[in-house]
Amino acid sequence: MTVVPEEKAAQLSAIEESGWGAPYRFLRPDNVSFWVYVLGVGGGALTMLRYYGPGAAFYTPALAGGVVLFGLYLVPWFLLLRHHNRFTAQPGALLATGFIWGGIAATFWIALPANAALLDIWAKVGGTSFAADWGAGLTAPINEEWGKAIGLVLLIGLAPRLVRSAYDGFIIGAYIGLGFQVFEDVLYVYNGATQLYGVDQLGSSLQVFVIRGAAGIVSHALFSAIFCAGLMWVLGRARGERKVLRGVLTMLMAMVFHFAWDDMGALGGGTLVAAVLPFVIAAVELVALFYVLRHAAGTERLWIRELLGPEVEAGVIDPPLLDAVSGLRKDRTKYRKHLHSRTKARHLVEATNDLAQEIARAGGAESPGVAHARTELSRLRGDDPALSESR
Secondary structure, eight states, X not given: OOOOHHHHHHHHHHHHHHOTTXXXXXXXXXOHHHHHHHHHHHHHHHHHXXXXXXXXXXXXXXXXXXXXXXXXXXXXXXXXXXXXXXXXXXXXXXXXXXXXXXXXXXXXXXXXXXXXXXXXXXXXXXXXXHHHHHHHHHHHHHXXXXXXXXXXXXXXXXXXXXXXXXXXXXHHXXXXXXXXXXXXXXXXXXXXXXXXXXXXXXXXXXXXHHHHHHHGGGSHHHHHHHHHXXXXXXXXXXXXXXXXXXHHHHHHHHHHHHHHHHTHHHHHTTSTHHXXXXXXXXHHHHHHHHHHHHHHTHHHHHHHHHHHHHHHXXXXXXXXXXXHHHSOHHHHHHHHHHHTOHHHHHHHHHHHHHHHHHHHXXXXXXXXXXXXXXXXXXXXXXXXXXXXXXX
C-alpha cells in the first residue's frame, strides 16, 4: 500500500494528539487522582449506606422498584451515548469510571451534604420563603455541576492521553451526569416512599419514574455534557482548542440551565407561564446542546480525517465515505443517498470506524487487526456497484 509521507505524518500526529488506542488502566496506586477518586467513591458509598440503611428493609419495594425502573431507563441512554462516542471513541471502562463518580461520589459525597449546608445559608440570608423559591436553583448549579466536573478532572489525571478534546469532555460529562441523574432519581423514589410512610411503594416508584424520567431528557446528563465541554475548552488540552471565553460562557450556560430547571416554579410565578415554561426551557436546552456538540466535535472530526488519510490515498476509502465517517448528520444522509442504500451505508461507516480503531490501536503500523478490518471494508465496497464506479 503506497502512502504519501505527509499523509502518514498527519496520521501519526492525529493518533498521538487524540490518544486514541492508548490503554486505560484504573488501578494506579502511584497516581494522586486514583486515591482522590477512591476517597470520593468510598465516602459516597458510606454516605449512601447510612442514608438508606435505617429504612432499607421497610422500603425495599420502593428501592427495588426504583433500581429496576431506572436500570431499564439506562438502556436507551447508553445506546444513544454509544452512538455519539464514535469519533476517537473513549474506552468503556473509562466511561464507567466517570458514571460511578457521578452516581456515588458527586451525588452522596459532595452534593448531598453541600446542598443541605448551602440551603441553610440561603434560609438565613434571605428567609425561609426566599430559600423555598430560589434556594434549589442557587445551590445545585454550584455544588452539583462542580462536583460532577471533579470527576472529569480526576479522569484527566488517570488517563491524560485519552482525555484531550472538548468532545471527550462532552461524552465523559454526559456519562458522569447520567450517573448522577439515575442515582438521584432512586433517591427521590426512596424519599417519596418515606413521605407516604410506605403506602403503595411500587405505585409511588412508578410515579417518580414517569416524572423524573421525562424530565431527565434535559437534566443532569445534558448539564454535565455542556459544562464539561466548556471546562475542556478552558483547559485547552488539544491543539488549537484553548478557548477560555467560549469555555467559561459554556459552563455558565449549563449552570443557568440548571438554575432555570430547578427554580421553574418561581420563574413561572404561579401563572399560566409556568405550564409553558418547561417546554420552552427544554427546547432552548436542546438547541444549545446540539450547538455545543457540533463545535466540540470539530477537533475530533479533523483527527479522524487525518487518521484515515493514508487509507484514502491508497484507495481503501473513497472521499464520500470519509466525509460520512468524519462529518455531521447531513454528511451521512448525503452518503446514504449516494449509495441508494441505508443498510449498505451503515455497514460501510461501521466498517470504516472499525478500521480507524484498529489503526489507532496499532499506532499507525500494520497489524493483523488492521489487515482484517481493511479486507472487510474492501469486501463491502466490492459488493456495492455504486462504490465500485466511484473508485
